[in-house]
Amino acid sequence: NIFSNSIKFCQKDVPPRITVSSRTSSEGNTYIFADNGVGFDMKYSGKLFSMFNRLHDQAEYEGSGIGLYTIKYIIEKHLGTVSIVSEVNHGCVIEFTLPK
Numbered sequence: 001n002i003f004s005n006s007i008k009f010c011q012k013d014v015p016p017r018i019t020v021s022s023r024t025s026s027e028g029n030t031y032i033f034a035d036n037g038v039g040f041d042m043k044y045s046g047k048l049f050s051m052f053n054r055l056h057d058q059a060e061y062e063g064s065g066i067g068l069y070t071i072k073y074i075i076e077k078h079l080g081t082v083s084i085v086s087e088v089n090h091g092c093v094i095e096f097t098l099p100k
Helices: 002-008 042-047 067-077
Strands: 018-025 028-035 079-085 093-097
Touching: 002 018, 002 028, 002 067, 002 093, 067 079, 067 093
Parallel strands: none
Antiparallel strands: 018 028, 028 093, 079 093
């Protein structure tokens, strides 16, 4: 879902760029997905991980609004954490950490 969102929300006339990295700490393993997509205004970030909430119009981008909710649900079931940072027209970074 993270990859498909990166492709789906790419900027028009800008080739999509997605980077994946990871790091290990005493808290666990963190996985980072960054893209250069359309991004979003962080004032709406509270809606992102809620079921059926969408930041973009259905006519503009397909989807049910359940993808990020599902990601958060699965990560938290494994006692992990997930966060997202974005800026309009400057992409998005999603990080999730799973404990060791």
